[in-house]
Amino acid sequence: MNSEITEKKAVVLSGIRATGRLHLGNYLGAVRHFVEYQTGSNRCMYFVADWHSLTECPDPTKLRGNLIEMVTDYLAAGLDPEKSIIYAQSSVPEIAELSLCLSMLQPLGRLQGLTTVKDLVRKHGSATLGLVTYPVLMAADILGPKATVIPVGEDQTANVELARELARRFNNRYGETFPMPEAIKEKIKVPGLNGEKMGKSDAVNAVDIGAPIDDMRRRYLKDGITDPARKTRSDPGDPNKCLSVYPVHALVTPEAELSRVGRQCRGAEIGCVECKNLLVDNLAKLIEPFQAKRQELDSKRSEVVEILHEGGKQARRIISETVAEVREKMGIVIY
Ligand code: TRP
Ligand code: SF4
DSSP states (O other): OOHHHHHSOOEEEEEEEOSSSOBHHHIIIIIHHHHHTOSTTOEEEEEEEHHHHGGGOOOHHHHHHHHHHHHHHHHHTTOOTTTEEEEEGGGOHHHHHHHHHHHTTOOHHHHHHOHHHHHHHHHHSSOOHHHHTHHHHHHHHHHTTTOOEEEEEGGGHHHHHHHHHHHHHHHHHHOSOOOOOEEEEEOOOOBOTTSSBOOSSOTTTOOBTTSOHHHHHHHHHHHOOOOTTOOSTTSOOOGGGOSSSHHHHHHHSOHHHHHHHHHHHHTTOSOHHHHHHHHHHHHHHHHHHHHHHHHHHHTOHHHHHHHHHHHHHHHHHHHHHHHHHHHHHHTOOOO
16 A cells, blocks of 8 residues: 555544534534544544534524534533644635536436435425535535545545545545545434434433433432333343433443443342432443533633634635645636
């Protein structure tokens, strides 16, 4: 293999829409992994996709607030501005310019047939232009910094595939420009209390990682669905059929303890109440440091704003370079 390519550092990039505070699912399924990439020679770029949030035309004050909340949660979770570039998508107007340029290479039919777009249209009941071009804007997010590693949930891989197609089409038409971005699927679908995937705006199902541990415990004890076939304490259970408790144990509980819990469940040697208490104890070990950091950051809003400002400048420097190259290749001159 070409050593120049193997030695090139990875550009890791991912974004989350500004829809509010993180819940346990975002944290365990995504942001925890973002933190792990911040080592070695990776260039990590994590942003809040505030333009993408506009597809829902949220209340402007709420959107502004959510952006700051999200970044504060990113920081509390361990994203480090010394190691990662942390920014708001809208701090880099060149992303919109790139999206415009890429849209010229994007057949409309392919967009309309994309499952991610169809799901959004179904959810909204109608399709705005912005909604249909959502994946093109996402391709611009990815290709702008020439990102190569894109950690995303399973639901976003079709959009990353579209970014790959656009990269290929651009490279064929205008010459080698973009490296191929690779989606790294974070396979973990974190179930909420009712056993379904934890949804962002679904307050019944989702577990807020900012909530006091006692609340979390109360909610798991009261509403956390276990193995529906296990009616009483003396019935043996099946951890693989346990809908909301065991799958989260599997993400946070140390291996030896996890296999003991599984064994004891099968042998009816542990009750679901005890099992839920153990889970929340283990969650607390992960979440308490997050909450402490979050509280500290809450009194330092101006520092958070400064991080966004600096991150925006860094991202803009990197992305502008690509967009200048794209402009040049496509024949656009700024007079
Ligand atoms: N569409 C993603 C989501 O809804 C967020 C996002 C926007 C994104 N741009 C991106 C993720 C670029 C990865 C790379 O979760
Ligand atoms: Fe689920 Fe634990 Fe109850 Fe087994 S003991 S069904 S793993 S909550």
